[in-house]
Amino acid sequence: MGYPHAPHARETVVLSKYFGDSEATTLDGWRKRGGYVALEKALGMTPAEIVGIVKDSGLRGRGGAGFPTGMKWSFMKPGDGKPHYLCCNADESEPGTFKDREIMRWTPHALIEGCAIGAYAIGAETAYIYIRGEFTEPLQRMEAAVREARAAGVIGPNAMGTGKRVDVWVHKGAGAYICGEETALMNSLEGRRGNPRIKPPFPAVAGVFGQPTTINNVETLAAVPHILNNGAEWYKKFARPDNPKSTGTKLWSVCGNVARPGNYEVVMGFPFKDFLYDLCGGPLPGRKFKAVIPGGSSVPIMNMEEAEAAVMDYEGMVAKGSMLGSAGCIVIDDAQCMVKQIARLARFYAHESCAQCTQCREGTAWTTKIMERIEAGEGSMDDLDTLLEIGDSMTGKTICVLSDSCAVPVVSGIQKWRHEFEAHINGKRCPFRAAAAA
Amino acid sequence: MADVKTINLTIEGRPVAVAEGTSILEAARTAGVLIPHYCYHPALPVAGVCRMCLVEVEKAPKLAPACATSVAEGQVVHVHSEKAREARKGVLEMLLINHPLDCPICDQAGECELQDYTFQEGRKDSRYKEPKRFNPMEDFGGDVVYVPNRCILCTRCVRYMDDVAQDPVLNVSERGDRAYIGKFEGKDLTHPWAGNVVDLCPVGALLSKDFLNKARAWELDRTASICPNCTQGCNAIIETRDNVVVRMRPRGNPDVNEFFLCDTGRLDYRWMNGPNRLELPAVRNGTVLVDADWDVALGAAATVLRGKRALVLASPMLSNEALHLLSRVVKATGGTGAFRVARGPEAPLPGVKDLALRSERAANVVGAEKLGFTKTDTPLAGMRDGDVLLIVNHALTEAEIATANRASAVVFVGTTLPAGLTNVAAVLPITNFAEEEGTFTNLRGRVQRFLQAKAAPGLARPSWFVLADLLASLGETTNYFVPSEVFAALAASHPEFAGLSYDALGLRGLPVVGAAQPAGAPS
Numbered sequence: 019m020g021y022p023h024a025p026h027a028r029e030t031v032v033l034s035k036y037f038g039d040s041e042a043t044t045l046d047g048w049r050k051r052g053g054y055v056a057l058e059k060a061l062g063m064t065p066a067e068i069v070g071i072v073k074d075s076g077l078r079g080r081g082g083a084g085f086p087t088g089m090k091w092s093f094m095k096p097g098d099g100k101p102h103y104l105c106c107n108a109d110e111s112e113p114g115t116f117k118d119r120e121i122m123r124w125t126p127h128a129l130i131e132g133c134a135i136g137a138y139a140i141g142a143e144t145a146y147i148y149i150r151g152e153f154t155e156p157l158q159r160m161e162a163a164v165r166e167a168r169a170a171g172v173i174g175p176n177a178m179g180t181g182k183r184v185d186v187w188v189h190k191g192a193g194a195y196i197c198g199e200e201t202a203l204m205n206s207l208e209g210r211r212g213n214p215r216i217k218p219p220f221p222a223v224a225g226v227f228g229q230p231t232t233i234n235n236v237e238t239l240a241a242v243p244h245i246l247n248n249g250a251e252w253y254k255k256f257a258r259p260d261n262p263k264s265t266g267t268k269l270w271s272v273c274g275n276v277a278r279p280g281n282y283e284v285v286m287g288f289p290f291k292d293f294l295y296d297l298c299g300g301p302l303p304g305r306k307f308k309a310v311i312p313g314g315s316s317v318p319i320m321n322m323e324e325a326e327a328a329v330m331d332y333e334g335m336v337a338k339g340s341m342l343g344s345a346g347c348i349v350i351d352d353a354q355c356m357v358k359q360i361a362r363l364a365r366f367y368a369h370e371s372c373a374q375c376t377q378c379r380e381g382t383a384w385t386t387k388i389m390e391r392i393e394a395g396e397g398s399m400d401d402l403d404t405l406l407e408i409g410d411s412m413t414g415k416t417i418c419v420l421s422d423s424c425a426v427p428v429v430s431g432i433q434k435w436r437h438e439f440e441a442h443i444n445g446k447r448c449p450f451r452a453a454a455a456a
Numbered sequence: 457m458a459d460v461k462t463i464n465l466t467i468e469g470r471p472v473a474v475a476e477g478t479s480i481l482e483a484a485r486t487a488g489v490l491i492p493h494y495c496y497h498p499a500l501p502v503a504g505v506c507r508m509c510l511v512e513v514e515k516a517p518k519l520a521p522a523c524a525t526s527v528a529e530g531q532v533v534h535v536h537s538e539k540a541r542e543a544r545k546g547v548l549e550m551l552l553i554n555h556p557l558d559c560p561i562c563d564q565a566g567e568c569e570l571q572d573y574t575f576q577e578g579r580k581d582s583r584y585k586e587p588k589r590f591n592p593m594e595d596f597g598g599d600v601v602y603v604p605n606r607c608i609l610c611t612r613c614v615r616y617m618d619d620v621a622q623d624p625v626l627n628v629s630e631r632g633d634r635a636y637i638g639k640f641e642g643k644d645l646t647h648p649w650a651g652n653v654v655d656l657c658p659v660g661a662l663l664s665k666d667f668l669n670k671a672r673a674w675e676l677d678r679t680a681s682i683c684p685n686c687t688q689g690c691n692a693i694i695e696t697r698d699n700v701v702v703r704m705r706p707r708g709n710p711d712v713n714e715f716f717l718c719d720t721g722r723l724d725y726r727w728m729n730g731p732n733r734l735e736l737p738a739v740r741n742g743t744v745l746v747d748a749d750w751d752v753a754l755g756a757a758a759t760v761l762r763g764k765r766a767l768v769l770a771s772p773m774l775s776n777e778a779l780h781l782l783s784r785v786v787k788a789t790g791g792t793g794a795f796r797v798a799r800g801p802e803a804p805l806p807g808v809k810d811l812a813l814r815s816e817r818a819a820n821v822v823g824a825e826k827l828g829f830t831k832t833d834t835p836l837a838g839m840r841d842g843d844v845l846l847i848v849n850h851a852l853t854e855a856e857i858a859t860a861n862r863a864s865a866v867v868f869v870g871t872t873l874p875a876g877l878t879n880v881a882a883v884l885p886i887t888n889f890a891e892e893e894g895t896f897t898n899l900r901g902r903v904q905r906f907l908q909a910k911a912a913p914g915l916a917r918p919s920w921f922v923l924a925d926l927l928a929s930l931g932e933t934t935n936y937f938v939p940s941e942v943f944a945a946l947a948a949s950h951p952e953f954a955g956l957s958y959d960a961l962g963l964r965g966l967p968v969v970g971a972a973q974p975a976g977a978p979s
């Protein structure tokens with residue numbers, strides 16, 4: 019199986035095994051493929067045992083921050099007398115990222131199973147799956163699967179006949195990038211404007227409806243049943259021998275100027291060069307790679323020297339000046355204008371800023387205006403200094419990191435492709451546009 | 457309270473000890489360090505959005521918002537370090553890029569925190585080369601207009617309406633730099649306490665229609681006072697320009713009105729500038745009143761009062777001092793004292809305990825009652841044949857004027873002589889509340905001082921001064937040169953006021969003996 023193409027031989031297919039297999043979307047089909055065995059097993063264990071296994075597996079958050087999942091779960095204090103909640107972040111709004119969408123489209127029951135196990139492990143009776151507003155098909159698939167699972171008693175007041183209550187509810191967002199930020203997601207879920215909250219208090223102390231809450235990404239939760247079925251040791255093997263901090267398989271979304279875009283599942287520590295040239299088929303005919311944004315639009319842009327030397331895990335990407343992020347890999351080739359690409363990213367952040375913090379509200383829009391002016395050939399050299407200084411004002415000073423995320427591609431872009439910026443300014447036109455016209 | 461842990465920290469090199477859970481911003485305030493801020497307001501939930509209060513905390517990886525960061529033991533905080541100043545400079549530059557920089561025509565100029573901090577630590581120039589965002593002014597209803605171009609989206613107004621007025625009318629509409637303060641469809645800022653959003657707004661984005669383009673902030677003289685428009689006794693500031701009251705604003709007092717003043721209170725000040733004021737004393741000569749010296753007029757008043765029973769109509773807007781002296785006139789003549797109080801609907805501010813526009817619309821109803829005056833809707837009912845009517849600025853209905861004309865004589869002490877009184881023997885002009893000094897007792901028995909905000913017209917004299925002279929003319933002993941001496945005499949003769957003095961009252965007031973203490977107030 020595979021979607022949209024058959025898996026490459028060097029992929030390690032765990033989460034994406036049934037992508038493209040429409041029978042896997044149904045409850046019966048999922049049971050035939052070994053589904054809900056892990057949930058049954060989990061409900062027979064103590065929550066602490068489950069948290070222990072997940073901790074041992076080294077599973078880390080797949081949404082972007084890479085926080086150890088088991089440790090996050092252990093922040094939820096059992097017996098505190100408060101209702102606990104699990105939120106599954108299925109907002110997947112990071113540009114370049116489309117892996118959670120495929121999990122929900124093809125294996126909705128994998129996510130339900132992960133949510134049910136996660137909820138039980140943190141002492142929650144309710145899990146919410148917060149789905150991005152634009153995800154029409156994943157929403158339908160998830161709703162159908164939840165209905166099926168509830169009707170069959172897999173989830174509900176008597177989950178798997180164990181007498182334990184584990185409810186899963188699907189909540190549709192209205193389509194805002196910022197609602198993928200966990201505290202904004204909680205506000206949105208509560209029916210408020212999706213603005214990030216000040217931390218502390220952290221969600222584990224006061225989250226949804228003011229109660230202790232854990233928020234996990236779709237891919238994180240979907241990996242949990244596999245870990246329970248196969249054990250922590252099995253999961254830990256998917257790693258570089260010299261780096262036990264990143265374990266498991268990872269879904270990578272690849273888009274942009276590349277021969278074979280799509281989702282790929284590889285083990286942590288896979289060489290990025292092989293990935294780009296072998297699995298993804300390299301550049302389009304007659305083109306050369308120029309830059310890669312490896313982890314969604316919010317991470318620093320890599321040049322090819324950095325990218326080709328990088329390995330694909332949390333530490334490997336940091337070592338080469340970027341981050342694994344959401345593993346939404348945007349590939350840019352030599353026919354593209356970096357100024358234009360970065361201006362487009364900045365425009366996205368300016369559009370999506372929630373408008374709470376001054377630096378973000380004003381800075382994202384200002385950055386966009388300067389970037390677009392430079393791209394139009396109307397920039398000056400002092401604009402570059404201004405951009406870098408605005409970038410500094412926007413970094414590390416706001417409630418959430420949207421502002422930082424806007425500054426990151428601009429700052430890394432000016433550092434690594436300053437010559438392209440200068441060509442725009444000195445030539446008073448975009449050299450790429452000129453080349454295309456000639 | 458005793459088991460709250462005390463946290464010791466250092467702010468700008470000064471040792472500070474505050475209760476656990478205090479924010480760095482409030483802790484700094486106790487040490488006399490102002491951390492610049494916009495969105496933070498002590499009466500509102502913390503938003504942490506303006507990012508102006510970022511401070512450097514030693515050993516912390518990032519700058520911390522002082523409003524949203526609790527103090528920690530041993531913390532060392534730098535407010536004016538290079539890093540913190542640069543961050544604020546960045547915020548100020550961002551706040552100004554789309555701002556019209558129209559201080560010369562902005563009402564807020566001179567009392568604008570954006571202007572102040574920009575002068576203090578902002579950039580001299582702007583690097584912004586792009587066109588500025590423009591949104592038209594909007595009428596928000598009530599007394600409020602919104603100028604979105606000046607708005608810094610601190611959301612104080614939104615939080616006030618949501619959490620304090622509990623009438624959600626305002627919101628943040630749109631996102632990014634298109635965001636503005638929106639008004640929910642079909643709703644207006646008509647809440648009786650909505651006008652406070654104008655004071656809460658740190659910039660010139662929310663303005664009072666009443667005050668619009670009336671005066672520049674630096675032209676105003678400000679006087680600590682008490683709002684006289686109901687029995688709540690909200691602490692207020694009277695602002696005058698060239699001896700004319702142009703604005704009333706709240707003055708913070710956690711025991712009475714927090715930081716707030718209702719729209720009725722803040723907008724009902726025009727009477728203080730009222731026309732038709734009595735400027736000269738007068739006495740009756742045949743059928744007409746003729747101007748006279750103070751001595752002559754006081755003598756004429758004493759002449760008709762002597763040997764008669766006085767029915768005293770005392771305005772509940774008079775100070776405790778005036779009422780105390782008036783009660784002595786009642787006693788000296790063997791008479792009675794009464795008053796009527798105007799009423800209106802009560803309008804609470806839900807987010808603040810025991811704060812409302814009260815139904816009794818006069819400042820000193822409780823003071824008048826404590827000093828022996830009877831509250832009644834028919835204050836003239838007790839008039840007997842041969843009584844002299846002593847009216848001290850008390851309002852009269854037409855029917856009451858007819859009744860008053862049957863008194864053996866009328867002595868009028870007040871600011872404006874009502875038409876239709878035919879038997880006034882003497883007119884003694886007094887200053888109004890804004891023109892004199894004194895105290896009021898609010899509905900919870902709190903005695904609060906108000907200061908003189910403007911000059912008196914003509915030869916009008918303070919009410920306590922005139923009544924002391926009248927007492928002297930009746931042969932009573934008086935020896936008062938300043939109102940504090942009258943108050944001291946009042947406190948000495950009324951056990952409820954025992955121990956109080958002007959010095960002790962200060963500008964926040966104190967409760968009379970036996971008055972219910974506000975919850976949480978230190979005893």
